Amino acid sequence: MTGEIHRQAVSIANPQGFHMRPMAAFVEAANRYPSCVVTVTRAGMAPVNGKSMLMLMGLVAEQGTDLVIEVSGPRAAEALATLLQVIQRNYDEVNEPSC
Amino acid sequence: MRMSEFVIREAISANLSAGQKEGVIREMVENLRLAGYFKGNESEDVVKAILKRELLSSTGIGDGVAIPHAKHGSVDRMVGAVAVAPAGVPFDSVDNDPVFVFVMLVSPQERPSEHLRALEGVSRCLKDKTFVQSLRNAANPQQIWDLICNHDRA
Numbered sequence: 001m002t003g004e005i006h007r008q009a010v011s012i013a014n015p016q017g018f019h020m021r022p023m024a025a026f027v028e029a030a031n032r033y034p035s036c037v038v039t040v041t042r043a044g045m046a047p048v049n050g051k052s053m054l055m056l057m058g059l060v061a062e063q064g065t066d067l068v069i070e071v072s073g074p075r076a077a078e079a080l081a082t083l084l085q086v087i088q089r090n091y092d093e094v095n096e097p098s099c
Numbered sequence: 100m101r102m103s104e105f106v107i108r109e110a111i112s113a114n115l116s117a118g119q120k121e122g123v124i125r126e127m128v129e130n131l132r133l134a135g136y137f138k139g140n141e142s143e144d145v146v147k148a149i150l151k152r153e154l155l156s157s158t159g160i161g162d163g164v165a166i167p168h169a170k171h172g173s174v175d176r177m178v179g180a181v182a183v184a185p186a187g188v189p190f191d192s193v194d195n196d197p198v199f200v201f202v203m204l205v206s207p208q209e210r211p212s213e214h215l216r217a218l219e220g221v222s223r224c225l226k227d228k229t230f231v232q233s234l235r236n237a238a239n240p241q242q243i244w245d246l247i248c249n250h251d252r253a
Contacts, residue, residue, distance in 0.1 A: 016211045020166065020218065024156050024193070053160040053193075057222035060215045 005072045006080040018061035021091045029086045036073035100216040101251040109134035110180035111240035124149050127180045127203045141173040159192025168204035177206045177217050199235050224250050
């Protein structure tokens, strides 16, 4: 089953958008699955490598932007569930820098 | 957003003297102050904001690059500084490697869109490894500015 692609759409809820701190957490989580291929796609754009901060920075995903996360490889379903949790977490606790 | 739209030409350094994280941040903020940004204690406040952000997670994103940043009320538009440390500086980066190229961003409060678009401009340049190597080889700030402008036009 390692060739199966697991895919989930997600809307960015954070008012600050998909900024550097969630991106770093996303990349860190994606790299916990070294044998998986992780891509993130914004409508109208080519998929980008979900294990690269520089590539994720190109998404410009503001609040409300719809992204599609795709994972393939061993433990892909688990990786996708982890990545969804990471991207949907609240990173902007009160009085903390949000970027 | 293109890098040349927010990088302050007078706040570019081709040869950082600092050898550790706080020193790098102080030196780059000072370069912005000398370029005419921040008044009174604002520059110290910006340093503290950037250091506080670094405590949450390092902005050293790997491959010898870091993007220290913060929001601050002293600016009414995105301002950026660029610096190169030829010998590299430890920055707690994700890959644990030293950082050679720094892009600092100071953005106004509550302009998340501008911040994200600036990050896109930075990524467009820094994912080009030839560009990053050229920055590292630059002899002076003018060469760095020319590299940024040429990349933006490409």
